[in-house]
Amino acid sequence: MMNVDKLYDNAARNGVVCLGLDTSAAYIPEGFLAGFNTVGEAVFEFNRKIIDATCDAVACYKVQIAYYEAMGLEGLAAYSKTLKYIKSAGQLAIADVKRGDIKETAAMYAKAHYSGDFEADFVTLNPYMGMDTLEPFEPYFAEGKGCFALVRTSNAGARDIQYLSADGGRRVYEIVGEKLKALGEKHMGARGYSAVGAVVGATNAEEGATLREKLSTTFFLIPGFGAQGGRGADAAVYLRDNNGGTVNSSRAVLTRWKKHEDGAARFDSYARAEVLDMREQIVVTSY
Amino acid sequence: MMNVDKLYDNAARNGVVCLGLDTSAAYIPEGFLAGFNTVGEAVFEFNRKIIDATCDAVACYKVQIAYYEAMGLEGLAAYSKTLKYIKSAGQLAIADVKRGDIKETAAMYAKAHYSGDFEADFVTLNPYMGMDTLEPFEPYFAEGKGCFALVRTSNAGARDIQYLSADGGRRVYEIVGEKLKALGEKHMGARGYSAVGAVVGATNAEEGATLREKLSTTFFLIPGFGAQGGRGADAAVYLRDNNGGTVNSSRAVLTRWKKHEDGAARFDSYARAEVLDMREQIVVTSY
Numbered sequence: 001m002m003n004v005d006k007l008y009d010n011a012a013r014n015g016v017v018c019l020g021l022d023t024s025a026a027y028i029p030e031g032f033l034a035g036f037n038t039v040g041e042a043v044f045e046f047n048r049k050i051i052d053a054t055c056d057a058v059a060c061y062k063v064q065i066a067y068y069e070a071m072g073l074e075g076l077a078a079y080s081k082t083l084k085y086i087k088s089a090g091q092l093a094i095a096d097v098k099r100g101d102i103k104e105t106a107a108m109y110a111k112a113h114y115s116g117d118f119e120a121d122f123v124t125l126n127p128y129m130g131m132d133t134l135e136p137f138e139p140y141f142a143e144g145k146g147c148f149a150l151v152r153t154s155n156a157g158a159r160d161i162q163y164l165s166a167d168g169g170r171r172v173y174e175i176v177g178e179k180l181k182a183l184g185e186k187h188m189g190a191r192g193y194s195a196v197g198a199v200v201g202a203t204n205a206e207e208g209a210t211l212r213e214k215l216s217t218t219f220f221l222i223p224g225f226g227a228q229g230g231r232g233a234d235a236a237v238y239l240r241d242n243n244g245g246t247v248n249s250s251r252a253v254l255t256r257w258k259k260h261e262d263g264a265a266r267f268d269s270y271a272r273a274e275v276l277d278m279r280e281q282i283v284v285t286s287y
Numbered sequence: 288m289m290n291v292d293k294l295y296d297n298a299a300r301n302g303v304v305c306l307g308l309d310t311s312a313a314y315i316p317e318g319f320l321a322g323f324n325t326v327g328e329a330v331f332e333f334n335r336k337i338i339d340a341t342c343d344a345v346a347c348y349k350v351q352i353a354y355y356e357a358m359g360l361e362g363l364a365a366y367s368k369t370l371k372y373i374k375s376a377g378q379l380a381i382a383d384v385k386r387g388d389i390k391e392t393a394a395m396y397a398k399a400h401y402s403g404d405f406e407a408d409f410v411t412l413n414p415y416m417g418m419d420t421l422e423p424f425e426p427y428f429a430e431g432k433g434c435f436a437l438v439r440t441s442n443a444g445a446r447d448i449q450y451l452s453a454d455g456g457r458r459v460y461e462i463v464g465e466k467l468k469a470l471g472e473k474h475m476g477a478r479g480y481s482a483v484g485a486v487v488g489a490t491n492a493e494e495g496a497t498l499r500e501k502l503s504t505t506f507f508l509i510p511g512f513g514a515q516g517g518r519g520a521d522a523a524v525y526l527r528d529n530n531g532g533t534v535n536s537s538r539a540v541l542t543r544w545k546k547h548e549d550g551a552a553r554f555d556s557y558a559r560a561e562v563l564d565m566r567e568q569i570v571v572t573s574y
Contacts (some may be wrong), residue, residue: 022392066388066395072404076363098388100413101353102442102510104538105309108353117359126387128415128437130444150415155389157417160466164459166451172459176448223389251391 001190003121003146004219007092008191011059011243015279016235018094018221019054019271020250021047021082022064025071027254029264040074046267047082050254051089053268057275059246060092062221063120080117087119094221095120098150100133107136114140122146124199124221128161131179134196141187141195146219151177152211154201154224174214181215193219193244200238202247208237212244220245225278226252232281242283249278288477289431290408291506294379295478298346298530302566303522305381305508306341306558307537308334308369309351312358314541316551327361331368333554337541338369338376340555344562346533347379349508350407367404374406381508382407385437387420394423401427409433411486411508415448418466421483428474428482433506438464439498441488441511461501468502480506480531487525489534495524499531507532512565513539519568529570536565 025039028046036042051061063086068079086093095118099109113123114137125134127149137147152162152173162173177198184194194217200208202224212220220238225231226249235247256274257263263270312326315333323329338348350373355366373380382405386396400410401424412421414436424434439449439460449460464485471481484506487498499507507525512518513536522534543561544550550557 024395064388064392064395066386066392066399069399069405070395070403072399073360073364073367077360080360098413099353099385100415101351101385102440105351105353108311108351108357112353112356112359116357118356126385126413126415128387128413128448129440130442130447130449132442132444132447153389153416155417155419157419160417160419161415161459161463162417164451164453164462166453166459172448172451172453175451179447 002144002195003092004193004195004197005189005191007060007146007219007246008189008193008243010092011246014057014059016239016242016245016247016282017058017275017279018060018062018246018248019050019058019253019275020062020064020096020248021050021254022067022250023047023254024067027251029257029267031264032267038074040071040078043071043075044078044081047078048085049268050271051085051091053272054275055089055091057272057279058091060094060121061086062094062096062248062250064096064250083118083120092122093120094122094124094148096124098124098126100126100129102129103132103136106133110136110140114145122148122197125149127176127180131183134183138187146195146197148197148199148221149176149180151180151198152200152207158201177211177215177218181218184217188217193217197221199223202235202238208234212238212240222247225249232278235282247278247282249274253278289482290379290433291480291482291484292476292478294347294433294506294533295476295480295530297379298533301344301346303526303529303532303534303569304345304562304566305347305349305533305535306337306345306540306562307349307351307383307535308337308541309354309537310334310541311354314538316544316554318551319554325361327358327365330358330362331365334365334369335372336555337558338372338378340559341562342376342378344559344566345378347381347408348373349381349383349535349537351383351537370405370407379409380407381409381411381435383411385411385413387413387416389416390419390423393420397423397427401432409435409484412436414463414467418470421470425474433482433484435484435486435508436463436467438467438485439487439494445488464498464502464505468505471504475504480504484508486510489522489525495521499525499527508535509533510535512536519565522569534565534569536561540565
């Protein structure tokens with residue numbers, strides 16, 4: 001069974017939330033942090049408690065490697081342990097690494113993030129260098145792994161390149177989306193979606209319906225919800241039958257405890273509460 | 288003194304070669320590899336010998352993190368040690384990480400690759416998500432650090448996005464180049480080049496002269512030489528007064544020993560020989 005099929009089934013069973021474990025030390029209650037010898041250990045144990053409290057309520061987890069790289073080798077050990085823990089909990093992990101490089105190098109990235117210490121079920125990829133940079137990932141798609149390549153991101157600067165009108169009047173992101181769909185059709189799963197997903201930001205919903213229609217076999221990873229300003233209605237336009245996409249929230253979930261007087265002691269329960277609230281917002285507004 | 292000024296001075300003194308330490312276990316002589324307990328250790332010691340043999344003949348080193356990530360945590364320890372050794376040798380390191388993400392995440396990448404275990408003098412960046420993804424790097428430019436952002440890469444797939452004709456008939460890569468130049472003008476060094484460099488592949492030389500002229504204050508990182516098919520003449524068009532760019536070669540240098548009967552015992556000397564040959568090719572053809 002391909003990972004994109006498992007993701008589809010998870011979304012159907014648990015809802016479409018993708019919980020982003022972009023864990024900064026600043027998100028961890030001081031008292032909890034103080035209980036560990038290293039920040040890396042505290043980050044992993046914080047993640048573990050969040051995963052335990054949410055694994056039946058999310059479609060998958062996304063781990064943003066930048067937060068771990070910023071802690072150096074110790075952080076990457078916590079990154080590796082977090083990925084392994086997600087797997088042991090029977091859940092799916094997206095390695096948010098946004099890699100993209102020439103073939104020989106891309107083959108190294110595929111090996112790095114689909115096997116060994118940093119093995120994940122999906123990786124995010126940056127296609128700016130061209131479609132040949134995705135080729136080394138294809139043998140892994142055949143084994144069930146998946147990816148989400150950047151199409152239209154949630155930041156303001158997305159307009160600088162992705163929105164340029166290019167050959168034939170189409171925008172750059174539309175051209176990228178079509179190329180990804182074509183590649184994905186070589187790697188179709190059993191639920192109507194391919195191993196080649198796309199990152200489409202929830203903060204610009206106007207083109208959402210068109211993208212959903214055109215990229216009919218593309219599973220979406222939808223960032224920008226919560227702290228980045230996206231709302232449930234913005235995210236819902238990218239879904240079909242309340243599936244076909246997973247909506248990410250990171251900071252809003254990890255730091256929900258800060259809004260509550262007893263938050264520090266119950267950060268995991270509050271993370272779950274935020275996931276459930278978010279799930280309800282997206283479902284309600286999509287009907 | 289800004290790193291881009293140091294790089295300029297190194298290029299003037301040592302020549303424009305950038306030695307890429309994209310070290311795969313397959314590039315290391317078997318006998319040498321066998322002398323270490325772990326592949327990570329062998330990779331670092333291989334790099335150390337190459338650095339010792341070449342540090343007065345290159346402008347800088349580029350370390351492609353993918354090769355180290357593919358070895359997991361052990362590989363990243365070797366990556367960290369390699370960066371530190373380059374610094375202790377009085378040389379400059381480009382972390383070839385091609386990162387690019389929303390501001391909060393980009394700030395984590397800047398911290399990760401400009402300080403701590405993975406500190407480098409320059410990083411490579413991918414601008415597909417937009418210019419706001421570069422903003423978190425600017426405080427570090429003010430402290431002397433630098434970057435090379437992708438403009439036009441050396442792979443065949445570069446045509447998929449970078450060559451699209453966009454608004455006003457310009458190509459996407461030209462628009463990206465102009466935006467980078469404008470950003471760089473806020474961070475000028477003393478030698479006429481800014482902290483914001485550009486990656487421009489040596490395998491498509493026809494537009495080289497135009498790029499060199501338009502991006503007059505942009506230092507170039509020029510990949511694609513050697514194993515990727517670029518020639519000295521292709522690289523030289525990106526230079527001005529035999530400076531203003533650094534020409535990368537990785538595999539051809541690291542594996543030159545394989546062409547010689549006594550290569551395994553003298554891989555470091557042969558790496559130096561390849562650097563000297565390459566330096567001569569670029570200088571000769573640029574006059």
